[in-house]
Amino acid sequence: QLAGDPTRNNSMWLNRTIPIRYLRSFRRTQNPQWMSYTVAFYSDSAEEKEKVATLQETRMRDRFTLYARGGEGGSGCSSARKTRTDRYGKPDGGNGGRGGDVILECTHAVWDFSGLQPHVKGGKAGHGTSKNRIGNRGEDKVLQVPIGTVIHLQEGEIPSQVQAGSPTSLDPWDLPGTLVDDPASEETSDVNQDSSVQLEAEEVVDTPMEDDFEDDIDQVKYNVAELTEQGQRILIARGGEGGLGSVCATRYLRGTKFPKTSPLRTMEDDEDDDDNNGQRSSIKCGSLGTEAVLILELKSIADVGLVGMPNAGKSTLLGALSRAKPRVGHYAFTTLRPNLGNVSYDDFSMTVADIPGLIKGAHQNRGLGHNFLRHIERTKVLAYVVDLASGLDGNRGVAPWQQLRDLVMELEFHEEGLSDRSSLIVANKIDEKGAEERLEELERRVKGVRIFPVCAVLEEGVAELKDGLKMLVNGGGEGSERLKLENICVD
Numbered sequence: 001q002l003a004g005d006p007t008r009n010n011s012m013w014l015n016r017t018i019p020i021r022y023l024r025s026f027r028r029t030q031n032p033q034w035m036s037y038t039v040a041f042y043s044d045s046a047e048e049k050e051k052v053a054t055l056q057e058t059r060m061r062d063r064f065t066l067y068a069r070g071g072e073g074g075s076g077c078s079s080a081r082k083t084r085t086d087r088y089g090k091p092d093g094g095n096g097g098r099g100g101d102v103i104l105e106c107t108h109a110v111w112d113f114s115g116l117q118p119h120v121k122g123g124k125a126g127h128g129t130s131k132n133r134i135g136n137r138g139e140d141k142v143l144q145v146p147i148g149t150v151i152h153l154q155e156g157e158i159p160s161q162v163q164a165g166s167p168t169s170l171d172p173w174d175l176p177g178t179l180v181d182d183p184a185s186e187e188t189s190d191v192n193q194d195s196s197v198q199l200e201a202e203e204v205v206d207t208p209m210e211d212d213f214e215d216d217i218d219q220v221k222y223n224v225a226e227l228t229e230q231g232q233r234i235l236i237a238r239g240g241e242g243g244l245g246s247v248c249a250t251r252y253l254r255g256t257k258f259p260k261t262s263p264l265r266t267m268e269d270d271e272d273d274d275d276n277n278g279q280r281s282s283i284k285c286g287s288l289g290t291e292a293v294l295i296l297e298l299k300s301i302a303d304v305g306l307v308g309m310p311n312a313g314k315s316t317l318l319g320a321l322s323r324a325k326p327r328v329g330h331y332a333f334t335t336l337r338p339n340l341g342n343v344s345y346d347d348f349s350m351t352v353a354d355i356p357g358l359i360k361g362a363h364q365n366r367g368l369g370h371n372f373l374r375h376i377e378r379t380k381v382l383a384y385v386v387d388l389a390s391g392l393d394g395n396r397g398v399a400p401w402q403q404l405r406d407l408v409m410e411l412e413f414h415e416e417g418l419s420d421r422s423s424l425i426v427a428n429k430i431d432e433k434g435a436e437e438r439l440e441e442l443e444r445r446v447k448g449v450r451i452f453p454v455c456a457v458l459e460e461g462v463a464e465l466k467d468g469l470k471m472l473v474n475g476g477g478e479g480s481e482r483l484k485l486e487n488i489c490v491d
């Protein structure tokens with residue numbers, strides 16, 4: 001990589017110690033490009049470090065591909081308990097344990113998917129042992145995902161909801177070390193096991209056909225499940241069943257045939273016995289866990305979404321409305337991930353999401369692109385934050401009405417109808433020179449929604465804004481307060 005394209009992978013070398021031998025070889029090349037690059041490695045100015053740290057710290061993983069596989073089931077044990085009077089002995093091999101599951105758990109404790117590993121496998125189960133002891137159950141892998149996680153299925157089974165279980169509610173089959181003294185009393189569980197084996201056999205036949213079918217249509221199943229509440233759990237890959245130990249295998253294979261010594265035994269019974277030997281070894285092995293490839297997507301759940309151009313003051317406003325402390329900066333794109341804040345009233349509270357700045361052309365992947373807009377798909381109310389001082393007296397940017405038009409268009413480009421929800425306008429930076437006149441003009445040019453003049457830094461007008469938001473979140477002004485393109489006059 002050092003000898004490769006110097007414009008690539010440079011950030012990974014910043015703040016790293018580079019072995020001196022590499023530097024010597026650089027110098028030997030006498031190539032001015034490499035030499036200058038060497039200097040860049042050692043530029044450890046505070047500003048440079050800060051910039052890198054900020055970007056790394058705030059990068060959000062809100063889309064993630066996860067390969068999950070249940071743990072393998074343990075093998076059953078073939079053993080026989082011999083006594084002085086019984087030289088052949090009675091079978092006493094226990095079943096293998098069940099493999100561990102892979103489970104997704106929804107929690108407030110994580111923001112995004114950056115803590116996840118792309119490949120996750122449930123724990124392998126223990127093998128059965130003599131004295132009819134069942135192998136240990138494989139360890140479940142519980143992955144924490146943020147609230148608002150949507151699951152798309154690329155391959156495998158649709159996830160199923162799981163209850164937070166206690167060890168006492170486990171199936172006796174799963175309990176390690178269970179010793180069945182009287183095999184006859186286990187008749188019922190034996191029947192269950194038989195049916196599970198049959199299911200496995202069916203799966204083996206069915207799976208390739210299903211896969212072929214999936215390949216043919218090459219489809220991702222969208223929105224197969226959602227995790228929206230704290231503690232909600234979903235099983236995404238099931239651990240494999242344990243193999244049968246000699247106790248159960250013998251009973252499973254024992255048909256209605258006559259014993260070897262019986263005069264009524266036929267040739268077919270002998271052939272069946274040969275088949276049984278092959279079957280015995282296959283049912284002894286634990287089965288593999290199920291596999292699934294999922295695409296996880298985060299859609300934050302908030303009552304209000306703050307949308308606006310970069311530098312409009314969204315993060316400052318979120319800080320003024322709630323106790324959230326988002327990063328605020330005088331440069332565009334300070335916010336690189338949606339921030340959530342909780343706005344409290346005496347009798348009510350609501351969540352507000354600060355969506356990273358949108359720019360005109362975001363749908364063509366300009367700026368931060370459109371990715372973050374999915375975080376407002378579930379918001380009830382939109383608060384358009386505009387900078388009144390933008391474009392005034394040589395300030396950079398465009399007029400507030402033009403900002404609004406661009407914002408609505410970008411929302412619609414992302415998803416048709418996304419802007420069609422209760423809305424209000426926050427006219428921020430009212431303290432700036434010339435902002436009052438701008439506000440009057442804004443009120444003349446934009447109709448249909450209420451405009452709240454605010455100075456977010458001084459928290460002026462924030463109380464009125466809070467009341468306005470509360471009313472919309474509670475369903476007030478439904479149907480009328482929507483920002484529509486035809487109600488914005490830009491000429």
Ligand SMILES: Nc1nc2c(ncn2[C@@H]2O[C@H](COP(=O)(O)OP(=O)(O)OP(=O)(O)O)[C@@H](O)[C@H]2O)c(=O)[nH]1
Pocket residue numbers: 308309310311312313314315316317327328329330331332333334335336355356357358428429430431432454455456457458
């Ligand atoms: N004069 C004035 N400046 C403000 C006001 N609100 C925010 N600012 C300033 O505007 C700049 C941008 O504020 P942010 O809150 O980071 O803006 P943002 O919309 O979150 O910006 P992005 O992260 O780029 O999306 C900062 O320098 C703030 O101090 C205000 O009411 N009046």
